[in-house]
Amino acid sequence: MSDHRKFDGGKLVVASHNPGKVREIGELLAAFNVEPVSAGELGLPEPVEDGDTFIANAEIKALAAAKSANMVALSDDSGFALDALNGAPGIYSARWAGPTKDFSLAMQKVEDELQMSGAVTPDKRTAHFICALTLAWPDGHMESFEGRVAGTAVWPPRGDKGFGYDPVFMPDGYDVTFAEMEPEAKHAMSHRADAFRQLIDACFNRQ
Structure with a gap:
């Protein structure tokens, strides 16, 4: 659609201090x-994420980074949502990992x-992974999108990718977890890929 603002290439701030997320976003934008x-590389502060939805938090992060760096910024707010837990941990997915971002603790929780809750059978x-993406410009313009992928929570954790x-999410139709998949396979069908x-359809020009 022509009413979306286009990103015209060049430097893009990835508004994250999570190296895994930054790497994955870089791979998805490689083309x-x-x-x-x-x-993190730019030394930008991490804003307070006090939104009550994934998109609200993505917009807070993208806008803060775009204004601080005076560059177009892309942020991702994503999380793990369990139906048996009424969508938890959801927007608090990173917080469940504690101040040290220990996801083995978060997965155990x-x-x-x-x-x-008695959720012992598949x-x-x-479960769902949900990903909200926001592209923000220093003038305050934002474009936001949300993707998701459905699956099942497994235990114990499997895989080291x-x-x-x-490691505890097995997408529907597969018998391996996201952490057992090669990155290319995950990128083809993940919540982040969906978003x-x-x-890309709205805001990027294919080369």
């Missing part, structure tokens, strides 16, 4: 005229909560 630089362990909750397809 475009983009030079990703992370907020998810499993403990599932066990307490049909009660349905990916990051975050990937990126929408973003």
Whole structure:
């Protein structure tokens, strides 16, 4: 659609201090005229994420980075949502990993909560990964998109690829977790890939 603002290439601030996320976003944008630089590399402060949705938090991060760096910025707010836990951890997915971002603790907490809720069979362990992406310009213009992928929470964690909750998420139609998949396979069908397809169709010119 022509009413979306286009990104015209060059440097793009990835508004994240998570190296795994920055790497994955760089891989997803490899086919475009983009030079990703992370907020961490630029020494940008991390804004308070006090939105109540993934998109609200993505917009807070992207706008803060765009204004601080005076460059176009892309942010991702993503999380793991368990149906048996009414969507938790959801927007608090990173916080469940604690101040040290220890996702082995976060995955154990998810499993403990599932066990307490009685979600012990696969049909009660349905889950989603959700990803909101926001592209923000220093003048305050923003474009936001949300993607998702459905699957099942598994235990114990499996695989050493990916990051975050990937070792305990098995997408529908597969018998491997995100952390057991090669990055190319995950990028083809993940929540982030879904959101990126929408973003790229709207805001990027294919080379």
